[in-house]
Amino acid sequence: MFFKRKFFKKYREKLNKIKSKYEKSINIERNKFISILNHDIKTPILAQKQSLEFLLNSWFEDLSQEKRIIIEEIYNSNEFILEVLLNSIFLAKYEIENPKLNLEKINIIEQVQDCCEIIKQNAKQKQQKIIIKTNKIDDIKLNADRKLIQKIIYNILSSSVSSGFEESDIEILIKENKDFISFSAKNNSIFMTKEKLENLLKDKKDTKDFNQLGLNLNLNIAKKLINAHNWEIIANSNPDNSSEFGFLVKKN
Helix, strand or coil: CHHHHHHHHHHHHHHHHHHHHHHHHHHHHHHHHHHHHHHHHHHHHHHHHHHHHHHHHCCCCCCCHHHHHHHHHHHHHHHHHHHHHHHHHHHHHHHHHCCCCCEEEEEHHHHHHHHHHHHHHHHHHCCCEEEEEECCCCCCEEEEEHHHHHHHHHHHHHHHHHHCCCCCEEEEEEEECCCEEEEEEEEECCCCCHHHHHHHCCCCCCCCCHHHHHHHHHHHHHHHHHHHCCCEEEEEEECCCEEEEEEEEECC
């Protein structure tokens, strides 16, 4: 019996060493891949984005409508690829590092306003208006990781703009009462069944529907970060073609 226990102990130790070596090798290869995405691929895409913005805003003011439409289509495709790439890099790094939350008092209204400034150009191209509605005049503060809450809000707003109908409003609802604080973005978009909505928020989904890829990454990352804060996710799609995504923070 003694020799049997000794044998299994040595066997487990050997297995643990093999497992540790294997995991280390995988992490090295994963880091290499992230580095390639972050430098070799992201850099030329950003250069294309800047060139297209220059074409649209500062050059060839006498561009015909047809040519401008073509450049805008290329710009939109570039924006989509860039967003998918940045989300993929963020997700890969986040899952490897699994960082601890650095909680501090955050003014959520300021965070929303900052994200709106970043995304307003995308909304403008779809002739969408972003309207912020809140039931509080004063600041609304909650404990959150500053970098992660920026990512949550930006991803939700980006999803609302990209999935929303053209010439429609994006309503940002920020509420606070004695029981909870909530943030959500509501848009006019195609109705999704409960099953499709749940599938959209999963880690893995069928990506044959290419148009849903960016939306899935945006919302999946937002969901992970919301869960990391121990908040509740808001995800609703209604038959009247309105959808709402966000989070709810219960007060202790």
